[in-house]
Amino acid sequence: MRWEQLFADLDARFDDLADAQMMAELADRQRVAAGSVTMVQRFAGALGTTVRLRTQDGAVLGGMVLEVGPDWLLLDQQGPGELLVATASVTAVEGLTAATGAPLDQVSRRLDLRLALRGIARDRSPVVVTVTGAAAAETGRGPEVSGTIDRVGADFLELAQHAVWEPRRATGVRSVALLPLRAVVAVRSMPAG
Secondary structure: OHHHHHHHHHHHHHHHHHHHHHHHHHHHHHHHHHHOOOHHHHHHOOOOOEEEEEEOOOOEEEEEEEEEOOOEEEEEOOOOOEEEEEHHHEEEEEOOOOOOOOOOOHHHHHOOHHHHHHHHHHHOOEEEEEEOHHHHHHHOOOOEEEEEEEEEOOOEEEEEEOOOOOOOOOOOOOEEEEEEHHHEEEEEEOOOO
16 A cells, blocks of 8 residues: 555656656747747738837838738838838837737748839839938938839839829939938838829
């Protein structure tokens, strides 16, 4: 009888140790899994959710997350146009859900900011581009410049500056600004006319 109680006691201790070890391993696995989640996956988990973004220039941008790319996200601001935000300019995010999206597939990873901007350039729609610090000073017009994206290079875009309510016409273009892509914070599409 004493032997049975001894073995039962040892068996219970072994089960307790096994449970403790399993819980420690589970916590480690959860930390490793959380450590591999990217910001893009967090944004993908928030599709259809309204978020607020703070950017490196201090601006606060908000809207519902419509699309997510490898280095950009598209927001619907419930106003005129949509807002394409470069994720490199984002310093804080509020309003994300607990959900995490799946990693982007091969095709989606190729749809980077340059390709998104080339799509806007192809549409010839007027835009307002928000740029950071030194680039804003170089344009002489502050952090926002308006016009039509003429061309997108490997690391820059060229913006024909004109009034945003006018279509791009040679007579309406004040100047053409070259903006480094690293300075682009956001691009707001504006309805023509």
